[in-house]
Structure formats: C-alpha cells, structure tokens
Amino acid sequence: xxxxxxxxxxxxxxxxxxxxxxxxxxxxxxxxxxxxxxxxxxxxxxxxxxxxxxxxxxxxxxxxxxxxxxxxxxxxxxxxxxxxxxxxxxxxxxxxxxxxxxxxxxxxxxxxxxxxxxxxxxxxxxxxxxxxxxxxxxxxxxxxxxxxxxxxxxxxxxxxxxxxxxxxxxxxxxxxxxxxxxxxxxxxxxxxxxxxxxxxxxxxxxxxxxxxxxxxxxxxxxxxxxxxxxxxxxxxxxxxxxxxxxxxxxxxxxxxxxxxxxxxxxxxxxxxxxxxxxxxxxxxxxxxxxxxxxxxxxxxxxxxxxxxxxxxxxxxxxxxxxxxxxxxxxxxxxxxxxxxxxxxxxxxxxxxx
Amino acid sequence: xxxxxxxxxxxxxxxxxxxxxxxxxxxxxxxxxxxxxxxxxxxxxxxxxxxxxxxxxxxxxxxxxxxxxxxxxxxxxxxxxxxxxxxxxxxxxxxxxxxxxxxxxxxxxxxxxxxxxxxxxxxxxxxxxxxxxxxxxxxxxxxxxxxxxxxxxxxxxxxxxxxxxxxxxxxxxxxxxxxxxxxxxxxxxxxxxxxxxxxxxxxxxxxxxxxxxxxxxxxxxxxxxxxxxxxxxxxxxxxxxxxxxxxxxxxxxxxxxxxxxxxxxxxxxxxxxxxxxxxxxxxxxxxxxxxxxxxxxxxxxxxxxxxxxxxxxxxxxxxxxxxxxxxxxxxxxxxxxxxxxxxxxxxxxxxxx
Numbered sequence: 001x002x003x004x005x006x007x008x009x010x011x012x013x014x015x016x017x018x019x020x021x022x023x024x025x026x027x028x029x030x031x032x033x034x035x036x037x038x039x040x041x042x043x044x045x046x047x048x049x050x051x052x053x054x055x056x057x058x059x060x061x062x063x064x065x066x067x068x069x070x071x072x073x074x075x076x077x078x079x080x081x082x083x084x085x086x087x088x089x090x091x092x093x094x095x096x097x098x099x100x101x102x103x104x105x106x107x108x109x110x111x112x113x114x115x116x117x118x119x120x121x122x123x124x125x126x127x128x129x130x131x132x133x134x135x136x137x138x139x140x141x142x143x144x145x146x147x148x149x150x151x152x153x154x155x156x157x158x159x160x161x162x163x164x165x166x167x168x169x170x171x172x173x174x175x176x177x178x179x180x181x182x183x184x185x186x187x188x189x190x191x192x193x194x195x196x197x198x199x200x201x202x203x204x205x206x207x208x209x210x211x212x213x214x215x216x217x218x219x220x221x222x223x224x225x226x227x228x229x230x231x232x233x234x235x236x237x238x239x240x241x242x243x244x245x246x247x248x249x250x251x252x253x254x255x256x257x258x259x260x261x262x263x264x265x266x267x268x269x270x271x272x273x274x275x276x277x278x279x280x281x282x283x284x285x286x287x288x289x290x291x292x293x294x295x296x297x298x299x300x301x302x303x304x305x306x307x308x309x310x311x312x313x314x315x316x317x318x319x320x321x322x323x324x325x326x327x328x329x330x331x332x333x334x335x336x337x338x339x340x341x342x343x344x345x346x347x348x349x350x351x352x353x
Numbered sequence: 354x355x356x357x358x359x360x361x362x363x364x365x366x367x368x369x370x371x372x373x374x375x376x377x378x379x380x381x382x383x384x385x386x387x388x389x390x391x392x393x394x395x396x397x398x399x400x401x402x403x404x405x406x407x408x409x410x411x412x413x414x415x416x417x418x419x420x421x422x423x424x425x426x427x428x429x430x431x432x433x434x435x436x437x438x439x440x441x442x443x444x445x446x447x448x449x450x451x452x453x454x455x456x457x458x459x460x461x462x463x464x465x466x467x468x469x470x471x472x473x474x475x476x477x478x479x480x481x482x483x484x485x486x487x488x489x490x491x492x493x494x495x496x497x498x499x500x501x502x503x504x505x506x507x508x509x510x511x512x513x514x515x516x517x518x519x520x521x522x523x524x525x526x527x528x529x530x531x532x533x534x535x536x537x538x539x540x541x542x543x544x545x546x547x548x549x550x551x552x553x554x555x556x557x558x559x560x561x562x563x564x565x566x567x568x569x570x571x572x573x574x575x576x577x578x579x580x581x582x583x584x585x586x587x588x589x590x591x592x593x594x595x596x597x598x599x600x601x602x603x604x605x606x607x608x609x610x611x612x613x614x615x616x617x618x619x620x621x622x623x624x625x626x627x628x629x630x631x632x633x634x635x636x637x638x639x640x641x642x643x644x645x646x647x648x649x650x651x652x653x654x655x656x657x658x659x660x661x662x663x664x665x666x667x668x669x670x671x672x673x674x675x676x677x678x679x680x681x682x683x684x685x686x687x688x689x690x691x692x693x694x695x696x697x698x699x700x701x702x703x704x705x706x
Contacts, residue, residue, distance in 0.1 A: 050612050054407060056605035109703065112696055114467060114500075114626050121620065122627035147467075148695035211691065228698035252409035256609075259403050263612050266619040267474065273467050274475035277691035284690070292694045294702045337637070338564065338630035341645045342501035343465055344700045345581035347692065349647045350462065 025249060026060045027051075027257075029086040030079070032072045032093065035065040039212055039272055040237065043144045044088045047239075047264040054256045061086075076101075079240045080136050087240040088143055091129075092173055099314070100132045103324045104140070106149075106232040108175055108307040110328060113145040113234035113269050115335045120236075123331045128324050139246055141261045143237040144268025147276060151227035151295060152207030153198070153219040158227070158295055161302055170194060170206040174310070175231035181306045182299075191217075198222050207231070211283060212275035220283050220290050227293050230303050236265070378602060379413045380404075380610075382439040383432070385425045385446065385590075388418040392565060392625055393590065396497045397441045400592075400617040407609045414439075429454075432593045433489050440593040441496055444482075445526055452667070453485045456677045457493070459502075459585040461528055461660040463681060466498040466587035466622050468688045473589075476684045481677050492599055494614045496590040497621025500629060504580035504648060505560030506551070506572040511580070511648055514655055523547060523559040527663070528584035534659045535652075544570075551575050560584070564636060565628035573636050573643045581647050583656050589618070 029048075033040040048061040064084070066072040075087035076094045091101035104125070111119060119125040120142055133140040152171065158164060165183035176186045189197055197203045199222050207229075208214050220226070239261045246254060283290050295303070315322040382401075386393040401414040417437070419425040428440035429447045444454035457478070464472060472478040473495055486493040505524065511517060518536035529539040542550055550556045552575050560582075561567050573579070592614045599607060636643050648656070668675040 050608065053608040054605055054612060056603075112699070114622065117619075117623040118626040118630070121623050148699055150695070210695065226694075228694055228703070230699070230703045233699055233703075250409075252407055255403065255406040259407060259612055259616050263616045263619070266470075266616070269467065270470040270474050273471040273688065273691070276695070277471070277688040280691045280694065281687045292698075294698050297702070300703055334634045335626065335630040338626070338633045339700065341579075341581055341633065342503070342563065342629070343696070345645075345647050346465070346501055346583070346586055347697045348701070349650070350581070350583045350586075350653055 022058070023250075024058050024060065025253065026062060027085045027245065029061055029063045029088060030069050030071075030075050030084040031063060031065055031088040032075055032090065033065060033088070034072075035067050037065070038216065039146070039268060039275060040088075040144070041065065042271065043237075043264050043268040046267060047088075047260050050260040050263060051256060054260065055253060059253055059256070075240065076136075076138075079242050080138055082242055082244065085242055085245040088237065089240065090235070090237045091140070095173065098132065098136065100318065100321050100324060101129075101140075101238075102174060103321075103328060104129045104132070104236065104238065106235040107311070107325075107328055108178060108231045108233075109304055110233055111332050111335065112339065113147055113236070115332065115339060116145070116234045116236060117142070117266070118335060119328070119331045123335075124327055125331075128327055131320065132324075133240070134243075137243045139241045139243055141239045141241075141258070142265040143239040143261065144265045145237075145272065146209055146213070146232070146235045147269060147272040148210065149229045149232035149235055150207070150210050150214065151229040151231065152205055153214070153223035154205040154225040154227060154293075155198070155223045156204070157225055157293065158299060160296065161298055164299065167205060168203045170197070170203050171231075175207070177310060178231070178303055178306045181310070182302055195219065195222070209235075210272065210276045211279035212272055215279035215283060220287050224289050225291055225293050227295055230295065230300060237268075239265075375411070376603075377411050377413065378606065379415060380438045380598065382414055382416045382441060383422045383424075383428050383437040384416060384418055384441040385428055385443065386418060386441075387425075388420050390418070391569065392499070392621060392628060393441075393497070394418065395624065396590075396617050396621040399620060400441075400613050403613040403616065404609060407613065408606060412606060412609070428593065429489075429491075432595050433491055435595055435597065438595050438598040441590065442593065443588070443590045444493070448526065451485065451489065453671065453674050453677060454482075454493075454591075455527060456674075456681060457482045457485070457589065457591065459588040460664070460678075460681055461531060461584045461586075462657055463586055464685050464688065465692065466500055466589070468685065468692060469498070469587045469589060470495070470619070470622075471688060472681070472684045476688075477680055478684075481680055484673065485677075486593070487596075490596045492594045492596055494592045494594075494611070495618040496592040496614065497618045498590075498625065499562055499566070499585075499588045500622060500625040502563050502582045502585035502588055503560070503567065504582040504584065505558055506567070506576035507558040507578040507580060507646075508551070508576045509557070510578055510646065511652060513649065514651055517652065520558060521556045523550070523556050524584075528560070530663060531584070531656055531659045534663070535655055548572065548575070562588075563625065563629045564632035565625055568632035568636060573640050577642050578644055578646050581645070583648065583653060590621075592618075 031044050044063050051059050073093050075089035078084045079087040090105045092105040095102050129140050168185045170189050171179050172188045180186045311325050315325045384397050397416050404412050426446050428442035431437045432440040443458045445458040448455050482493050521538045523542050524532050525541045533539045668678045
C-alpha cells in the first residue's frame, strides 16, 4: 500500500510541476533610488538574486532605478496603477497621498530597528501597515533599515534653543515640520545640490542619513559638527506590491517573494551597520577635526514636546492615525523597558568603550 | 526569431520541472530543545513552514526534539555522522569536540546582536565559522539570537568582588570558567532542577537566559535581584547541515534552505525582543519586589580582565582560535564606535526613559 501511495504522489507532483510550477513570471520593480545606489540599491539587487535563485528562474525581477522611470517619489502611484508590479521606496515620502503610511518608516523619538522589527512582526505593526495600504490595492512589507540616523551636519555648535532660530537647514518631512516649529528655516534641496549649498553657506546645516551614506557625500569636509539623531531612530524603507500581481502568483512563489523581502530587509540593516561603522572609523581617522556632538537637553526636550504635540494633532484628525500612533507609543513603552536593562545597561556599564 | 526562442525556453523549463524540480527530499532535523520549546522551538517550526511552502512541498522537514533523539548535546555528532541531515543547536555546547565553534555563539564583553549579524554577513564571520565546521563535513549558519542575556538571579546584592567568593552559582560554559576564577563556586545543574535548587539554597544564584525564557521558570518568585549581563551580549544559536545532504540538493532548494535559515534566525531575534519585553513588563507589574541591578565597576573590571586573559590563553594554543578572536576584537572595536554615536547616544540623551 505504502509504495503505491508514494508512486502516485510522485506522478501527481511531476504533473503539477510541468504545468503550474513551470510558468514564468516577470515582476517589474521601480525603486526610488538612482542606479547602483549603495545599501538601498544593493537591497533590491539582493532581493532579485534570492528570488531568481529560489524560484529556479520562474520569477524574473526587472529593476528600474530612478534614472529610468524618472519618478523617484512616484513609486506609490506607479505600483498602485499597475505601471509597475512592485516598488522599493519609503512610506514617508507619500505624506500627501497616504499620510498614515508615514509612521511605518520611522517616528521621531521612536523605536530602534530591533524594537521596530519586533513591533512589525510580533506587535501588530504589519497588520496596521496593511490596513493603511489595502484600500489602494497594495501589499506592503518592510524593505530594509538604515539603522539610527544622525541628526545632521552643522557648521556651528548648537548649545541652546536660541542657536536654532533662523538656522537654515535642509531637513525634510515630519522632522522638518518639528524643526520649523522651533524657528529653524527649513528648506528642501535635491541631493545633488546639498554639498554646494553647505559649502557656499546657502544652508548652515543639513541632515542626510548616517555615516555609510553621508561619507560619500563629503559633508564632513565642510561642516565639522556631527550630531546624533532624534528624528529617525530606525528608518525602515518599504516594498510595495500590486495586489492583482500578487493574486496571480501560485502560493509557493508568493512565499518566496515574502521571505526574500524579509531577508533583504534584515540584511539591509546589517549592511547599514557594517558600512556606517566602516565610514565613521574612516572619517575619524582621516578627518580628526570632525567632532561628534549630542544636542543639549533643552533642545531635545523642545523637539520631543513638539513631536508629541504634532503627533497628537495627526491623531485627532483621523481614527486610524490614532490607532497607529497609540500602537507605536504603547509598544515602545514596553519594549524600551527591556532595551534599558539589556543593551543600554550593557553599553553604559559593561562594554568596552 | 524572438517568438521561437521564447517557446523553446518554455519547453526546456517544463522538461526540467517534471524531472529535477519534482523530486522530493526529506530533511531530518534534530534540535537541542525539548518539544514546543518557546522561541527556540518556534524557530525550527517557522523554518520548516517557510521551506515547505517555498519548495511547494518538494522538501519535507521532519523535526525531532530532544525527547525523541535523547541527545540534546549530541547534535553536532549526529549531523556529522549522517544520523540527521540538519541540526539546530548552539555552537558553544561543543567546546569539547570543536572548541573554536564557541566564538560563533557569543563572547563575553562582545557584540550585540545587530553588531554580530553585521560581522557574520559583512565582516568575515561566516567565512570563519565555515572554516571551523568544514573539516567535519558540516555547513553552519546563524540560527537565531536570544538578544542580550541577563547576568542572572541572585538572592543577595553583589556589591564587591568579596561578595562573589564562595557564592554557589549555576552558570555554564566559558562564563562559568571566568566566574570560577573570581572565586565563585560554579555548578551545573539540569534545567529541571534549577528552581528547586535555588529555592532550597543549594545554589545562591543562577544565570539562565533573559525575561522571555526566565519568566516561565519562575526564578523571580525566589531571588529578587536581577542583574544585567556581561557574558552573552547577543547569543546566536546555529543551524548545522551535513555537507553530503547539501550536495545532493539542486541549487534552487539550497537557496530556499539558506534564505529560510537566515530569516528564521533574524525572526528569532525579533521574537526574543518581543517576548522578553512582554515578560519583563509582566514581572515588574506582578512582582514589584524584583529589582534590576548592574554589577559594580570592580566586578565588571575583574570579569573583563579575566575574560581577556582566558581568551588570550585560547589564542595562544591555536592559530585558528587566534584568527577568530582577532577578527571579533577588531570588528567589535570598529562597530562599537558607531553604536556609541547612534543607539547609545540616542538611548542616553534622547529617548524617553
């Protein structure tokens, strides 16, 4: 009996493979990043590689960088309307079209990357993110973390709230809104103009990412104060997939995509950690005049209070915003107590400095 | 021309699928853990689930827990001799058979989980781990992180080195050797006897894991001082695979296994973070007499000095041990500088406390 059953199974599998399993799919992916973008662009290539190998070529991922599609901040729309099957971008670029997506990239004074992954996968974050994207016919998944972002490059020390008043700074998004409330003259400039603007004094300060991506931009050659951040403690980018594309795929390929996105995201965090460590060590060695600083308590407190006030304003406007902000606040309160007796206690009292 | 080429490709794919792709494989996996072990056992089940879905059933993973194979610390041998195809265990359990494997679980005063993943995947750690396991016909991969482990439960405060002398403590492995050098009377007891031994005063202290796994053991009902750790800042368990099993698999299934192990490992770290946060918050609420403590500087310094001395002794015995210890030391020195200006600065000066 047993042998017959096994033989029958084998035949069924072979028949299945030669029809459904052998079908090939092309997935067109648009990314916000330019071609060969370090860390971010490596993540989509890494995803492509895993998917093509795991599916034995049944999925062909074709990546278009921003130089091709010309719409770095149009990813949400292009995937939504089916122009692309997938996107790799950051939720908080779409504050205008889909304001509640913002919270899934990062929140000022929020979670570190490991805390945030715990929230996404075991604390209800994924379900909330899907609730936000579902009405647009999209699935969304974590797409990689930059790690803790720095507060930015300043050409003078910030010793008080007074020092922020009138300061011309490039800092976009929600953090920019908070800074503006404290009297900072917030501007946004395209990445390609930042170095020159800082060099010529058109701006006094700017916030970019972290050493891994800041170092190639050369800001350390101009501004010597490098501040720790408050605004993006663990910035997660996102994969978006058109729901109709997803529904066409057999279950095994859906799982291959899901797991490849998950691994690509985690790996981006590990790569960011590696590259920022490497870049910061090189900066310290080759540019000893670069000085690490932390904002003084009165600046931090003003930023914190303003952040909480603006978040409360968002929550009052929309029940779903309230639900997301509450989930993040409550999860953070719990997980941070654990971080404090583990990693924080270790870094402060135990670790080699 | 184009159409003909596409048609030919489709035929080739179908033919390939009905032969190589349709073949089924059973992978027998032995784990160190008992049945339904929280976090650790969830990791192998999660791995099994991903592999079976991604391979559309072409791989059948069969997990034997310790109650079945009766050899929780024999995983290395059973996978090596082909009794099992795979194992899920911790490298540092095999100090006797394969001493250099120890460093791939954790090192006292070493890296936090995100730093260690960066080292494994982008800092040469994987290559060194493979160098250690290769002579035994094994492949090894990170298998999940518990997060930062606590220093243990103590029934009295440790205020000086003097307080450690003669203290009866359950703490196994390398950390136990370090503790013994400071005059601690180190014992090892099976997990099932720990609660009673602590309750009856047979031991004065014990080190287990972190709140997620400590809470179910009930130690907080007996000992009220819960110390932050120094000995396992990011303990990674391992997947082992027999090289001959691996070689029999087609490339797509190898990649499916590789990626599923990688995701299962990262997910275990996220799950540990979530569950330890949850358990620590419940303990604080229901057992307000439980007090978090940090060892005083003189104890930390003695532990650090002893750790470095014992590691140096290992390095002197064996060039490969020297290579691994040096790689860890150098990587840690670089990456910790980055952690200090990012997560540490954030936790100390910015974050809600």
